[in-house]
Amino acid sequence: MFLFIVRRVFFAVVLLLAVSFFTYMLFAMLPSDPAALTCGKNCKPDVIAANRIRLGYDKSLMEQYWLFLKGIFAGRDYGTGAAAFSCGAPSLGYSFGQHECVTTLIAQTFPVTAYLSIGAFILWMFIGISTGAIAALNKGKWQDRAASIFTSIGVSLPTFYIGLLVLFSVVIWLRILPFPSYESPFDNFPVFLRTMILPWLVLAVLSAASYTRLTRNGMLEAMNEDFVRLGVAKGLTRRIILRRYVMRQALVPIVTIAGLDFAGLLGGAIITESVFSLPGMGKMSIRAVVESDLPVLVGTTMVAAVFIVLANVLVDIAYGYLDPRVRVK
Amino acid sequence: MSNEVVLSVKNLSVVFHTPDGDVAAVSNVSFDLHSGETLGIVGESGSGKSVTASSIMRLNNSITATTTGSILISGVDILTADESEVRRIRGSEVAMIFQDPLSALNPYYTVGKQIAEAYLVHHPQVSKTDARAVTLEMLKKVGIPNPEKRIDEFPHQFSGGMRQRIVIAIALINNPKVLIADEPTTALDVTVQAQILDLMKDLQAEFNMAIVLITHDLGVIAEAAKEVLVMYGGRVVEQSTVDALFSEPTHPYAWGLLGAVNSLSSSGRGALATIAGSPPSLIALPRGCSFNPRCTFASEICRSEVPVLRTVGTQGSVAACHLPDNEILTIGREVASR
Secondary structure (H helix, E strand, O other): OOHHHHHHHHHHHHHHHHHHHHHHHHHHHOOOOOHHHHHOOOOOOOHHHHHHHHHHHHHHHHHHHHHHHHHHHHEEEOOOHHHOOEEEOOOEEEEEOOEEHHHHHHHHHHHHHHHHHHHHHHHHHHHHHHHHHHHHHOOOOOOHHHHHHHHHHHHOOOOOHHHHHHHHHHHHHHHOOOOOOOOOOOOOOHHHHHHHHHHHHHHHHHHHHHHHHHHHHHHHHHHHOHHHHHHHHOOOOOHHHHHHHHHHHHHHHHHHHHHHHHHHHHOOOHHHHHHHOOOOHHHHHHHHHHHHOOOHHHHHHHHHHHHHHHHHHHHHHHHHHHOHHHHHO | OOOOEEEEEEEEEEEEEEEOOEEEEEEEEEEEEOOOEEEEEEOOOOOHHHHHHHHOOOOOOOOEEEEEEEEEOEEEEOOOOOHHHHHHHHHOOOOEEEEOHHHHHOOOOOHHHHHHHHHHHHHHOOOOHHHHHHHHHHHHHHHOOOOHHHOOOOHHHHOHHHHHHHOOOOOOOOOOOOOEEOOOOOOOOHHHHHHHHHHHOOOOHHHEEEEEEEOOOOOHHHEEEEEEEEEOOOOOEEEEHHHHHHOOOOOHHHHHHHHHHHHHOOOOOOOOOOOOOOOOOOOOOOOOOHHHHOOOOOHHHHOOOOOOOOOOOOOEEEOOOOHHHHHHHHHHHHHHOO
């Protein structure tokens, strides 16, 4: 088991290196000069030249990439003399659009994304698994059909449509909630809740749809297993059979996919954050795209990649615990 | 040893409701089973033998299947008893062994847990430690080597034969009066088959339980059963002792089955004897005797009237065939002696 984990972590690091390399190559692909983007349209050439040297864009691309990698572990100093500044380790670069270290920007925006993800995740797992279970237990009845309509709507309607629809009807038309304006839960918890409830619900209901289907099908499949029949033949109660026999089997794929979905969300729920104007990592990424703020893009991509790769490793390890048949000795 | 009737099945009929129409999987099956005895039920796929077995545990889906008749176990009619009563009987009075031991065990729990679970559900006052001791004892009885270690292993760490022993341990942990074995050896290697049958015989003697042994293998019947029901198209076509079945079979279908066995044992060469045609579709059973399209002795009456069970011959056999007694006995003895 230990060796298995070591091997997985090793490959995860290799994978992250590859991701960082290809992401950094954005700098090479950009048609314009990054240094020119550091100040506005009417920038003087000497400022651009100074910035180029200060931010290291005068060096070769491979050298820049090396400095970027080094910065992650050692931090990074920019420039010399009075204009000098530094981004402490782990440094993911310096945003010339927002004039701030990327790590600092991520540290500011990530909590928002994390709150959104965690809240939505808990809600959607609850909604998805319970509606799926209700559908499976009432196969062919109206509950099952209702769940199936819910899944079709959930998987086919895009977040930006439902998000705007909900925002419009609840905030503007019905005026149940004020217009969302984000506050940290430690500063003003009621406002935080009021702001988060709609994005949580929208994200949860839409993501829950596929979990409803997964749970329903997994349970129905499990119910046809011979070992479930043996459970009935043992004289076990329906509840125990559902818990230890049916749900136990249906949960294996759910946990796998949930881990990956959750990690994907932590990389920034771009559309949800934009619709509900939450200052999270997703919204920051969008802004960085619009402004060609490459260091921010590289930084957020790296953070998202770390979460996805980490989730993959964790899911693999969890899988061994969930299913004894794939447990590695 | 008492010889009480532990299981009494009367006029059992099962109809499955399918989108293609109603399927009469079992029609009017009756038999009594005494403690310590083994009743074999033999027939092809779709003859209704497995459905009969699952009816005894009331495992048929009540929405898609209608089950009529009566199944008495310890004076309780399984078919009309309420759910909690049936649950009490399942596993404690009647237990079941399934065909495929590879899929019959829950892959997510250790075998020890699964055996103990079966014990604890009927002995709620027993502690887990005591249940483990009972489980260990049972593992020894069913011949699992090194049980102290293997009790904590998962089903996938066992071979097919060993898994069937685990399933048997689960079935016998509550000392049931009736054991239903639905093709218990079909999925196993021939050498392992004999071991499992021997084990079942030994445990039957020890627990004095009755066994309903469902199989399509006449060899298994000869080895393990005392009485036998031959089923065809959901109906009982012959009921006799095993000795009578092999010396004086009384139904053309049984002749066909025996012919298939004898063609192997006598010469060992030449074509394998088969019964021409294929088992009937239960949605549209042939009119009259359901075996008539495949029967070389079929006459006009076989195509219009369902034969009733009647006693034929000297050994108390009961058969459903329109042929006259003397003809049945002559052909039957000839088939048996071949």
